[in-house]
Amino acid sequence: MTDSLVSLIRAVEDADSSNRLLEAVENLAAARLEGAIPTLISALSYNNPGAAVAAVDGLIHLGETAVPFLLEQLDAHNYTARAWAIRALAGIGDPRGLVTLLGVATADFALSVRRAAARGLGMMKWHWFPDNLLEIAQAEALEALLFVAQQDEEWVVRYSAVTGLESLGLAIVQAHPDWRSQIQSQFEQIALNDDSWAVRARVWMAQQRLQTESIVQPRLEEQPSPLSETDWQMIIEKLYDRKGQERLVFAEGDPRRYRELVVAIAQNPKPV
Amino acid sequence: MANEPDIQSDSLLTVEQAIANLQGADLGLRVYAAWWLGRFRVDAPEAISVLIAALEDEDDRTEVGGYPLRRNAARALGKLSDRRAVSALVQALGCSDFYVREAAAQSLEQLGDRSCIPVLIRLLNDQVPGTLPAPEPPQLAQPFDAILEALGGLGAVDAIPLIVPFLDHFIPRVQYAAARAMYQLTPSPQANHYGDRLVKALANDDLQLRRAVLADLGAIGYLPAAETIAQTLAENSLKLIALKxxxxxxxxxxxxxxxxxxxxxxxxxxxxxx
Structure with missing residues (x-):
């Protein structure tokens, strides 16, 4: 540990007022040091919203290195901390968070958690996925977001699902025009029927964006996936566990029937 | 974030059961039924009638003489958009219980019926006999914030000279309510003066007060506040509601x-x- 990291962490631990704590967490987050991750994670449970926001921002900037710590935090019993961890996970868009986000977007008890997860599903780093896993992953995200946009009882969660559908719609456009028309017809329904004018307005904005940005430029500057084969295998297994629980039956010829094939391909990804 | 109501268990009550409970012998069930009818927006005529009757309840009293059932009934009636409740709520503005008056003022604003304005003004001037102050410090004589907000929301332009002194009230929450009302009652360019006052208040050190100001800015829909709201140190849920x-x-x-x-x-x- 460097001296500056030690002193930044000590400042968080020694903070004796909520303003000092906020300042210390902000400084620690701004340092962008991996060694700060455990302390930033504990700041999620301090019941200080300002400090939690700063910690979430810091964790999002640290990106995939923070993901294993965040996944661990999801098992904790501190409800608020779990919600913040999901928010960070959603902001990072790491595929290891995909199945968690799918689960909580549709079923979590707290609206703040469903809200963050719906946003995160749309912002997933789809370009990291191996081709054959991409299809099932996006199909699951689409299904979850369509459900949430239509069914959630809280306006802000439906609003969030609309942003997720917009991002997903922009990401899938070339491979799956049929999915895009599913998103568009859902948008038309919401624009006419949603109880909340804020949700309708967000749909109008999403419709405009889908119309004007019909061709997504490949994002050249983005780094390739840092995930290991083991990571992908775990994601696949979790996805299939989830599908198994849903008891969905795929039609004959649906590529998602061929689990072993998908696993084999993901274990031997194409050279990047 | 952690205190969201448990909707599932509340849904176990039915409309018929809630209406029956509100007239039953169990005081706990009565208070709960009144809250439940408002929470689930049960606007059946029978529900309105029993809630109006509950505004005159004498059975449910606190040690210091408060009327918990009346408070819940008054709050519920504000959510049910039935103007039959207006005259009973105006009566409730004269209740001895501070919190019944507060709930009645809020509900009258929600119902949007201007006929209550003269009584609200008398209450603002503390000229309604028999009204007791709040039981805890600073023992305010009247629920000034709720009254000011109602006057603003109902467009009580005549009340402006009475509202202005409250911009300097010793309780910040009351100052903000006055600024919110003045924004709503003042024509456009001059109104921004009051909107900007609220924006400045978002920098307050007290989280409770920042939360209250977020609600005020959301209620008046003050666009120049947008960026400051987004940056305020408070829960995202509350900032999102304000921006909505x-x-x-x-x-x-x-x-x-x-x-x-x-x-x-x-x-x-x-x-x-x-």
Whole structure:
């Protein structure tokens, strides 16, 4: 540990007022040091919203290195901390968070958690996925977001699902025009029927964006996936566990029937 | 974030059962039924009638003489958009219980019936006999914030000279309520003076007060507050609700699906808070 990291962490631990704590967490987050991750994670449970926001921002900037710590935090019993961890996970868009986000977007008890997860599903780093896993992953995200946009009882969660559908719609456009028309017809329904004018307005904005940005430029500057084969295998297994629980039956010829094939391909990804 | 109501268990009550409970012998069930009818927006005529009757309840009293059932009934009636409740709520403005008066003022604003304005003004002047102050410090004589907000929301322009002194009230929450009302009662360019006062108050050190100001800015839909709201140190849930208020105000100026620049700006800020 460097001296500056030690002193930044000590400042968080020694903070004796909520303003000092906020300042210390902000400084620690701004340092962008991996060694700060455990302390930033504990700041999620301090019941200080300002400090939690700063910690979430810091964790999002640290990106995939923070993901294993965040996944661990999801098992904790501190409800608020779990919600913040999901928010960070959603902001990072790491595929290891995909199945968690799918689960909580549709079923979590707290609206703040469903809200963050719906946003995160749309912002997933789809370009990291191996081709054959991409299809099932996006199909699951689409299904979850369509459900949430239509069914959630809280306006802000439906609003969030609309942003997720917009991002997903922009990401899938070339491979799956049929999915895009599913998103568009859902948008038309919401624009006419949603109880909340804020949700309708967000749909109008999403419709405009889908119309004007019909061709997504490949994002050249983005780094390739840092995930290991083991990571992908775990994601696949979790996805299939989830599908198994849903008891969905795929039609004959649906590529998602061929689990072993998908696993084999993901274990031997194409050279990047 | 951690205190969201447990909707599932509340849904176990049925409308018929809640209406029956409200007239039953069990005081706990009565208070709960009154809250439940408002929470689930049960606007059946029978529900309105039993809630109006509950505004005159004498059975449910606190040690210091408060009327918990009346408070819940008054709050519920504000959510049910039935103007039959107006005259009973105006009566409740004269209740000895501070919190019944507070709930009645809030509900009368929600019902949007201007006939209560003269009584609200008398209450603001503390001229209604038999009304006791709040039981805890600072033992305010009247629920001034609720009264000021109602006067603003109901467009009580005549009350402006009476509202102005409250801009300097010793309780910040009351100052903000006065600024909110003045914004609503003042014509456009001058109104921003009061909107800006609220924006400045978002920097207050007290989280409770920042939360209250967020609600005020959302209620008046003050667009210049958008960026400061997004940056305020408070829960994202509350910032999103405040920004929703700004967005809905923007939507009133355009024909769907057209969006003003302001609406797009507010939604862009909201997206970042999800």
């Amino acid at each position: 208020g700004l967005l809905e105000t923007q939507l009133q100026h355009t024909t769907p699906p057209n969006l003003s620049q302001g609406a797009i700006k507010v939604m862009t800020l909201m997206d970042e808070l999800l």
